[in-house]
Amino acid sequence: MDTSLAEGLQELLAGELAEVLRRVGERPMGSGQAGASLDPAEAAARKQVWQVLCDLGVPRLPAADLVEVFESMGFAAYSSPLLDTVTAAALISACGSDPLALLPRIAGGAVTVALAGREHGTGGPLELPPLSARQGAVTALRRFVPFAAEVDYLLVAGQGPYFGLVKRDQDGVKTRRHDDITRGDLYAVTFEGACATRLTLELSQYAAALGMARLLHAAYLVGLARGALALTVTYVRQRYAFAQPIGRFQAPAFRLAALRARIEAAYELVRLGSRQPDPTLTAVRALALAGDLARDASSEAVQLHGAYGMTEQCDAQRFYRCAALGAIWLGSPTALRAELASHL
């Protein structure tokens, strides 16, 4: 990785800003249907962070560098439209034509895209739901679309397969923010005759893009685990019980040490995948491990912080809630293990 990029990421996502970024975009509990819009100051902060990432050239980075970026974003529990945007760019590249000339604008950070490929959110990510596409107009319901209220384009996917780029800011697109466990930016999107530009893609090309998305998401979850571990290690060094820092008790210390080893191993697997021409299978392995790892590390964070770890003031619970969704986002660890077994 380029030194200036590494330093930029370090400054943005691993320094003091990381604590602020963890909370950016988090709404109050239960605000799914009311008060869903982001506080203007937070919205501005989020835009600034995105701009810094773009200035660092992140949207056009190769896979080997992107995994480092995603790991750093996970460390800060920072969520953004980056995963879907780079996945959309991969899909546009794969189809061989760029009818809306989006690729240069994505690379420059001027355009963001969200994938809209789930209707119920219960099947595998390759199980595309039905939609109606007639004369360039799409009608469909899609749920669990990240950042749908602020991205520039939605890449709607459906049976056929059908893939279409829909400009978000048009009458035929309506969004409703979900109230999910992260209290973040997931939306239900209703397309009602929305103007769409079709992309000609095979399902196998979608699967390949998904494979890379899984690898990047695995990197994010490894980072999330590392962030939760770092938070906990700091706490157990300073929290005293029975006349010593609780980190000096072997039982918790060894549990944290085991997490450290698991993080290292999972991350090396992610890095290995990022250097492979086809990382699909490695991504399945890595994501299965990383999903469990993020949940374990964040659960341990809450446990070792005690009741304080449950409180809104403590980021342990933030990691815990992010890991809950992250671990099932592109296939749950159990489903991924079953998928892997079918390839062995």
Add this chain to the structure above:
Amino acid sequence: MDFVITPEQEEFRREVRAFLAEPRVRKAVDEIVRYRPREEPAVLEVYQWLGERGWLAASWPVEYGGLGRTVVESAIVTEEMAFAGVPDDAHVLSIDIVGLFLLMEGTEAQKRRFLPPLARGESIATVLYTEPHCGSELAALKTRAEPEGPGVWRLYGTKIYNQKSQFGDYALCAARTKDAEVKFHGITLFMVPLRSPGVTIAPVWSMENNRFNEVVLDGIRLTRDDVVGQVDEAWGLIDKMLLLERTGIDFHGKVRRWFDLLLAHARETGALADPVFGQRIAELDARLHAARALAWRQVANLAANAPDPVGSAASKWYATEQAREVVRLAMELGGLPSALSTWDPDGLLGGQLEAAYRVAPTLTLASGTSEIMLYLIASTGLELFS
């Protein structure tokens, strides 16, 4: 020791279960599930309906509002409430902890004053042990009861992470009454009136639906009549009562309810027949049956007046450690809709799985953390540190 529930106790369980299945109870429980954010149950009508029958504190003598039955009947009520999804926090605090303390160690005047309203479900009593700097190490508490004269104290300190105090009338509060070289000495328990000048209760918001409280005690006046047990000698009492509180019945009941939600969902979707998920569901089912058996063994020990410290620690640890796996599996089975809350119309099972996921960590923290339970087993049970 064999433990057999009598036919009368089985019949009692059937009656409790039938009552908890009545439409008015189901309606009340459904309303709680749909509460708005930051709204939480206080004094529940369900408690009062149970109280009318003497069931809320079934093991207490009739004169204090109970049925004069045994700890078995008490455990049956606690378990059935958990299975039925009736919030039990206020019940556990008021009846199983504070009420039991008073019943066993309170003066006759204290029993007559405090127990009947608790047994009727009209009043809530909470526990003030934990402080900002001490949780598991309770003996390090800093709250002080300063003597003001013979048998009179002024209470100063801050208690945190207690629940339901905002609805409580009284709280059982541990405070230091004497400095001692051995820190376990010099601690006294008081019944503190929560709705009085000198007590400030502020919310500490948590990721789960119910809030914690910070209770600041600023010079509230207490007398000998407010002391529970002996002055300066609460430590042994707290130790003993924690043992009685920790059967694992309530914890198992909560986890089993979450498991039953996921089981019903897995049956409906066909996931139960899929070996990938079926094996894990079966494993958890077996563990929860073991957890229940272990919890009932502790009840049997209490019924025989032979509580087992190691067994109760094992029971609490074993039951609560299943929670993590149950809520994770529930979320894997339910997919993304299971990550949606009560306040999203697309939330699976009305958002109950999402709520369970957020509250699950409290089980391995409350009433003695998993680490403390393992320490008890290792030190007392295995004698590894002697």
